[in-house]
Amino acid sequence: MVKKLNEEKLTLGICYYPEHWPEDMWEDDYRRMKELGITYVRMGEFAWSIFEPEEGKFSFDLFDRAVAKAGEFGLKVIMGTPTATPPTWLTKKYPDSLNVTQDGIPYQHGARRHYNYNSENYRRLSSIIVKKMAEHYHDHPDVVGWQIDNELNCETDVFYSEADHDAFREWAKKKYHTLENLNAAWGAVFWNQTYTSWDQVYLTRKTVPNSPNPHHALDEKRFFSDSAISYAKLQADILREYAPKQWVTTNGMFGHLDNHKLTDDLLDFYAYDSYPNFGRIIEDHSVKPLRDRKWSWNLSVVRSISPNFAIFEQQSGPGGWVTRIEQPSPKPGQLRLWTYQSIAHGADMIMYFRWRTATKGTEIYWHGINDYHNQPNRRVKEVEAVSQELHKLGQIAGSSYQAEIAYVTNYDNEWDAEFDKWVGPYEAKSKDAWFKALQYNHVPVDAFHLNAETSLEDLKSYKVLVYPHAAIITKEQAELFNSYVKQGGKMIFGCRSGYKDETGQPYMKAFPGYLADLVGVNVEEFTREAPFEETPGVKFKNLQEVEANDFNEVLQLKEDVEVLGTFTNAHFEGKPALVKRNYGQGSSYYFGGVFNLDLASLLIDEFELNDYQDLFDLPEQVELSIRHKEGTDYVFLLNYSEVPQEVTFKKEFTDLITGRPVTNKHTLKPFDVIVLA
Numbered sequence: 070m071v072k073k074l075n076e077e078k079l080t081l082g083i084c085y086y087p088e089h090w091p092e093d094m095w096e097d098d099y100r101r102m103k104e105l106g107i108t109y110v111r112m113g114e115f116a117w118s119i120f121e122p123e124e125g126k127f128s129f130d131l132f133d134r135a136v137a138k139a140g141e142f143g144l145k146v147i148m149g150t151p152t153a154t155p156p157t158w159l160t161k162k163y164p165d166s167l168n169v170t171q172d173g174i175p176y177q178h179g180a181r182r183h184y185n186y187n188s189e190n191y192r193r194l195s196s197i198i199v200k201k202m203a204e205h206y207h208d209h210p211d212v213v214g215w216q217i218d219n220e221l222n223c224e225t226d227v228f229y230s231e232a233d234h235d236a237f238r239e240w241a242k243k244k245y246h247t248l249e250n251l252n253a254a255w256g257a258v259f260w261n262q263t264y265t266s267w268d269q270v271y272l273t274r275k276t277v278p279n280s281p282n283p284h285h286a287l288d289e290k291r292f293f294s295d296s297a298i299s300y301a302k303l304q305a306d307i308l309r310e311y312a313p314k315q316w317v318t319t320n321g322m323f324g325h326l327d328n329h330k331l332t333d334d335l336l337d338f339y340a341y342d343s344y345p346n347f348g349r350i351i352e353d354h355s356v357k358p359l360r361d362r363k364w365s366w367n368l369s370v371v372r373s374i375s376p377n378f379a380i381f382e383q384q385s386g387p388g389g390w391v392t393r394i395e396q397p398s399p400k401p402g403q404l405r406l407w408t409y410q411s412i413a414h415g416a417d418m419i420m421y422f423r424w425r426t427a428t429k430g431t432e433i434y435w436h437g438i439n440d441y442h443n444q445p446n447r448r449v450k451e452v453e454a455v456s457q458e459l460h461k462l463g464q465i466a467g468s469s470y471q472a473e474i475a476y477v478t479n480y481d482n483e484w485d486a487e488f489d490k491w492v493g494p495y496e497a498k499s500k501d502a503w504f505k506a507l508q509y510n511h512v513p514v515d516a517f518h519l520n521a522e523t524s525l526e527d528l529k530s531y532k533v534l535v536y537p538h539a540a541i542i543t544k545e546q547a548e549l550f551n552s553y554v555k556q557g558g559k560m561i562f563g564c565r566s567g568y569k570d571e572t573g574q575p576y577m578k579a580f581p582g583y584l585a586d587l588v589g590v591n592v593e594e595f596t597r598e599a600p601f602e603e604t605p606g607v608k609f610k611n612l613q614e615v616e617a618n619d620f621n622e623v624l625q626l627k628e629d630v631e632v633l634g635t636f637t638n639a640h641f642e643g644k645p646a647l648v649k650r651n652y653g654q655g656s657s658y659y660f661g662g663v664f665n666l667d668l669a670s671l672l673i674d675e676f677e678l679n680d681y682q683d684l685f686d687l688p689e690q691v692e693l694s695i696r697h698k699e700g701t702d703y704v705f706l707l708n709y710s711e712v713p714q715e716v717t718f719k720k721e722f723t724d725l726i727t728g729r730p731v732t733n734k735h736t737l738k739p740f741d742v743i744v745l746a
């Protein structure tokens with residue numbers, strides 16, 4: 070079953086921490102929220118010591134008053150289980166609940182997420198607080214749903230406590246049954262790692278040099294993910310039992326966690342915390358960087374988990390901790406732009422983080438919509454404007470994002486590549502190149518999550534699939550791709566595809582392993598680009614030349630293969646670099662290299678995807694997204710640049726915010742958005 074948010078209209082919410090403010094401020098806060106058009110208030114997720122000030126002593130007074138007051142103003146409450154921040158009494162009494170570094174040093178109390186998922190004490194105490202809260206709020210008319218914990222695997226996504234080592238051993242036993250199987254899967258014969266008794270099995274530990282067995286490290290990530298899911302399940306099961314009328318979700322998306330499985334198995338829908346301002350401070354030396362627009366990719370991944378989703382934290386100001394993260398303020402219009410960025414990608418509920426900037430603690434520079442002084446400011450005005458606009462756009466809720474092409478994601482490959490310098494950096498570059506090329510050419514794209522349950526029907530939703538550097542491809546997956554292409558799909562791969570099995574061990578097969586039949590090539594030889602040497606090129610269709618950076622595979626043709634590009638400027642000059650093979654009704658493409666913006670753009674032309682040129686002429690700086698419902702296309706045009714952008718309409722549309730018709734030329738102001746039907 071598809072897990073998605075079911076809001077009847079687009080709604081706004083706010084993250085509020087009643088425990089941070091004098092109680093006599095609450096009423097005014099809620100009143101102003103209501104005036105702003107806020108529907109939801111999220112609270113409670115860091116307040117364990119308030120709910121349980123001493124072990125076994127529970128107090129709901131403060132939150133009962135905070136919830137009741139919210140209810141007086143017609144606001145609906147989303148309650149967070151408070152387990153991201155264990156109380157001091159807990160970590161002092163049960164130090165086994167603390168997370169530990171790979172070197173064996175425990176994290177101490179003082180920040181958050183310093184616990185581990187496998188400590189029996191932590192699981193027991195978490196169950197108790199969640200059960201107490203669920204029992205207490207399960208039929209409260211103003212509490213509509215639950216957020217489990219807060220950002221599982223944020224702050225850190227690796228766990229090495231004793232409890233984790235023990236749980237990993239059990240996990241490995243369950244997976245491999247015998248040490249013989251485990252030794253084979255981890256290639257333990259190499260460097261004498263053979264295990265002869267289960268008590269020798271641990272999560273990876275510090276080695277000399279710090280370079281643990283890659284197959285072991287891959288399983289470790291699968292285990293981290295399973296641990297987080299099992300901990301979330303502990304909470305979800307209690308919430309389902311004691312609060313069956315309220316929905317259950319959690320907010321993400323962080324590393325070493327299969328968010329798709331988490332959502333499919335446990336949640337009603339998925340929620341994401343969107344902070345596009347990071348895109349303005351992360352160094353990006355690539356060609357034409359996307360900056361805050363890059364968050365559209367993250368939102369596309371979220372959409373692959375829940376087609377309609379919630380944003381539980383939408384950036385609403387400059388972000389900063391006292392000790393790290395130095396973000397600029399959003400410029401006039403950017404806050405609105407980022408809200409529409411979320412909506413354009415499928416968010417139907419958007420909660421701003423946070424109501425007012427904290428005056429205490431690590432996040433005194435993580436700005437909410439209100440400043441410390443609580444006086445009117447530009448950010449509140451911008452939210453007010455958005456809120457008024459959303460009244461006119463409510464019907465967009467429930468509509469679905471339209472894309473003919475998808476970029477394939479897969480956790481095994483993501484986690485394997487994270488560790489593997491011979492494929493990981495290529496995957497990151499190609500994803501960036503493809504996403505950029507699609508964005509700048511106005512071709513909407515989905516993320517498509519490939520897992521063991523993926524069927525041909527799922528793949529058939531797309532005309533084109535891009536899966537550039539999937540090192541791990543099983544025989545079954547290759548067969549699935551064959552069927553997809555045979556029935557008319559187009560599928561594109563890049564170098565380093567298909568050479569590993571599920572354990573991360575290379576097959577004793579010519580590259581690209583089980584894909585060879587589909588793509589019609591074997592890799593004859595390959596090389597990494599040497600520093601200080603000139604980069605080879607690829608001549609595309611004997612015309613244009615693009616760079617072939619990083620890694621080159623010389624392709625040996627099997628049969629019926631059309632050469633689209635040949636290498637230049639290398640000892641393998643003139644040899645095939647990029648090929649196409651017609652296969653059944655469809656075709657496959659294989660590039661023996663890492664994609665860049667130029668090549669991805671050329672290939673997009675090949676695929677004949679809808680880039681909506683019959684409807685508009687759009688400048689690169691403008692993102693196009695289309696959501697569809699009941700015969701209507703809702704078109705979002707988002708200007709990410711600080712200069713005006715002129716768009717040309719080739720048919721008449723209605724501007725859904727102003728209600729006016731738009732034809733011919735229209736200028737989008739800096740950071741402006743227009744929503745059309």
Ligand code: GAL
Pocket residue numbers: 219220223342382388422432435
């Ligand atoms: C999120 C987190 C919030 C707050 C915010 C700003 O990751 O969920 O609690 O910390 O970042 O740092």
